Amino acid sequence: MQSWYFSEQSYPAAWDEPVPPKVTSPSGLVDPETAHRLLQEYIVECKLCDELGLNIMANEHHATYTCMNISCMMTLAVIASHTKRARLLALGVPIMSRTDPYRVAEEVAYVDMLSRGRLELGLIKGTAFELYMSNANPVTAGDRYWEAHDLIVAALTKKDGPISYEGNSFNYRYLNVIPPCYQQPIPPMWLTTLSTNTAREAARRGYVLAITAVARAARASYPIYREEYLRVHGRPAPLDRLCYLAYVSVARDEKTAIERGRKILRFVETSERIEPRFINPPGQLPHADNARFLKTGTTTTHRTRTLPDGTPMSNPPTPQEQIINNVLFAGTPDQVYNQIKDFYDSVGGFGQLLVQLGGTMTHEEICDSLRLYATEVQPRLEALTKSHPMAA
Amino acid sequence: MHTQAAPGQTRQVSVTGTNIEVWEGGAGRPLLLLHPGDGFDAQAPYVAALASRYRVIAPSCPGFGRSELPKYMRSVDDLSYFYLDLIDALKLDQMIVVGISFGGWLAAEIAVKNTARIAALCLVDTLGAKFSDPMTRDITDLLSWPQHEQAQWIYHDEKLRKPTYAHLSDETALMFARNHESFGLFGWAPTLHSRHMQHRLHRIDVPTQLIWGAQDRVVTVEYGRKWQQAIAGAQMVVIDNAGHYPQIEHPDQFVAALERFVNNLAAR
Numbered sequence: 001m002q003s004w005y006f007s008e009q010s011y012p013a014a015w016d017e018p019v020p021p022k023v024t025s026p027s028g029l030v031d032p033e034t035a036h037r038l039l040q041e042y043i044v045e046c047k048l049c050d051e052l053g054l055n056i057m058a059n060e061h062h063a064t065y066t067c068m069n070i071s072c073m074m075t076l077a078v079i080a081s082h083t084k085r086a087r088l089l090a091l092g093v094p095i096m097s098r099t100d101p102y103r104v105a106e107e108v109a110y111v112d113m114l115s116r117g118r119l120e121l122g123l124i125k126g127t128a129f130e131l132y133m134s135n136a137n138p139v140t141a142g143d144r145y146w147e148a149h150d151l152i153v154a155a156l157t158k159k160d161g162p163i164s165y166e167g168n169s170f171n172y173r174y175l176n177v178i179p180p181c182y183q184q185p186i187p188p189m190w191l192t193t194l195s196t197n198t199a200r201e202a203a204r205r206g207y208v209l210a211i212t213a214v215a216r217a218a219r220a221s222y223p224i225y226r227e228e229y230l231r232v233h234g235r236p237a238p239l240d241r242l243c244y245l246a247y248v249s250v251a252r253d254e255k256t257a258i259e260r261g262r263k264i265l266r267f268v269e270t271s272e273r274i275e276p277r278f279i280n281p282p283g284q285l286p287h288a289d290n291a292r293f294l295k296t297g298t299t300t301t302h303r304t305r306t307l308p309d310g311t312p313m314s315n316p317p318t319p320q321e322q323i324i325n326n327v328l329f330a331g332t333p334d335q336v337y338n339q340i341k342d343f344y345d346s347v348g349g350f351g352q353l354l355v356q357l358g359g360t361m362t363h364e365e366i367c368d369s370l371r372l373y374a375t376e377v378q379p380r381l382e383a384l385t386k387s388h389p390m391a392a
Numbered sequence: 393m394h395t396q397a398a399p400g401q402t403r404q405v406s407v408t409g410t411n412i413e414v415w416e417g418g419a420g421r422p423l424l425l426l427h428p429g430d431g432f433d434a435q436a437p438y439v440a441a442l443a444s445r446y447r448v449i450a451p452s453c454p455g456f457g458r459s460e461l462p463k464y465m466r467s468v469d470d471l472s473y474f475y476l477d478l479i480d481a482l483k484l485d486q487m488i489v490v491g492i493s494f495g496g497w498l499a500a501e502i503a504v505k506n507t508a509r510i511a512a513l514c515l516v517d518t519l520g521a522k523f524s525d526p527m528t529r530d531i532t533d534l535l536s537w538p539q540h541e542q543a544q545w546i547y548h549d550e551k552l553r554k555p556t557y558a559h560l561s562d563e564t565a566l567m568f569a570r571n572h573e574s575f576g577l578f579g580w581a582p583t584l585h586s587r588h589m590q591h592r593l594h595r596i597d598v599p600t601q602l603i604w605g606a607q608d609r610v611v612t613v614e615y616g617r618k619w620q621q622a623i624a625g626a627q628m629v630v631i632d633n634a635g636h637y638p639q640i641e642h643p644d645q646f647v648a649a650l651e652r653f654v655n656n657l658a659a660r
Contacts, residue, residue, distance in 0.1 A: 139577035282576025290569035
């Protein structure tokens, strides 16, 4: 099992302000000294992961107090300079909103070269609300996504000069990436999704499939991925092709770990305070879904509201409920290992775990949790996956 | 207010390989009616009033109603060329073109290209042009609001601002949802206008009437005055106690204003 530390690099000091946390939030509520300290602490956390043998994952979001990382690749360039061993996962670059695929390809190659081939790459769709900032047309976003994706891969793969490209959404005279990637021909590729269709596509392409904190999506998508992978590649999918993201808090005692879990979940609660009008721009959902929302006068969220047995969860859900839902793994090292192992067994195994910390946790709490995870959970997870028949 | 649905018929018309739905009712002078961003509603009382005076031809724009949407159509500019072909195919001559909101934008895009078959143009609370500086938004961004909340911006009458859609049949709700998506496709960026429009409006060389809701909160009367200044000889009628859809809030005044304009054409 490979584990990847992930933090949204939030600005929690503004979470209790009486303003929306996304899109229209005033930047004036961000105190420069506090924000600077938080960003520096994040680098220290990544250096700690490097020393502890954990990998690092970064994402990006825009115009929100819940994520100060506004460029996945920029952050990974910084982290590349502060680390030596850790693999660096961009998960991902939201190319539905990043409107210039050429610049994305250049930044990817730059980070891979700078890090001496430690980059792994997810070119993801991104969150729908960010289309309001990028102004990229949400109705054509699906088509544009795959066009941009394939163009970036082509640009990174081609080493003998430029590509000339005149497509539906993009036009380039000389699409030429210098320096190229360190890894040949390109870094390992990932995809995130909650849809089984995309899981199938990830399998066809042999990409790592990451499911983000929705257990039922993992239960639905992993079997489809395995089936499609076997069909297309003629061999079973290696374990390291499947990934799950969860919120993880570890402490010496259960009570402290649960409190830390509660602090991480504040991130989820704050994220969900987005103004409903920005959740579902036109064209992002099928007509049938939008027709249903029109009739009920509501909008949408993919968050699970019930426990697996159908019992409604508290509002907001408690750490204990999110543990039952496999959204949060929290407890002593033994408890966290057992929670992960139970979920791992229930879905037939996975080889990558994205370990999200943050929320209102302090830097010291994050570092303590990471140390315990790396020294007392990670070795047992590695042993667990080594015994799996599809271990790489 | 009239309540009787307009007598008319819907048929499919194929133009340059694209099938679209066209509603037609009434007799007399042809009037091409271009619907707003939520689609064409044959039940609206103003449609019946128009059809009692004119031969109303109301296509559902590609992507709206039961009209196909070819992949290549991504802008109102694209739509306008399709409509020029449609007008030729239907052999419409000496017609009045009435465009409402999004339909006004489309009507203007058509008229700046070719007015050979157009006798006169009527733009109702139209979208489509940018006049102010880059930091000043001319048009309220309807697309920052979900479909079920758009009425709050569209209507002046408080009673109309919070409609319920629960009673819609699944088929109608599906069509509304598709209309909204197509409105987003054509109106997303630049927000509900074409960059070139301001610099092409001088090409409109037919009598033009602007009709505006005095309390329009999507495009203000002041914005309408800029359209009036940009189109040679354009006249403007402002209907009081009406928002973005004066044809819905005051159909009698709306139709009367249009009729006065058409009746005066002969004297011009």
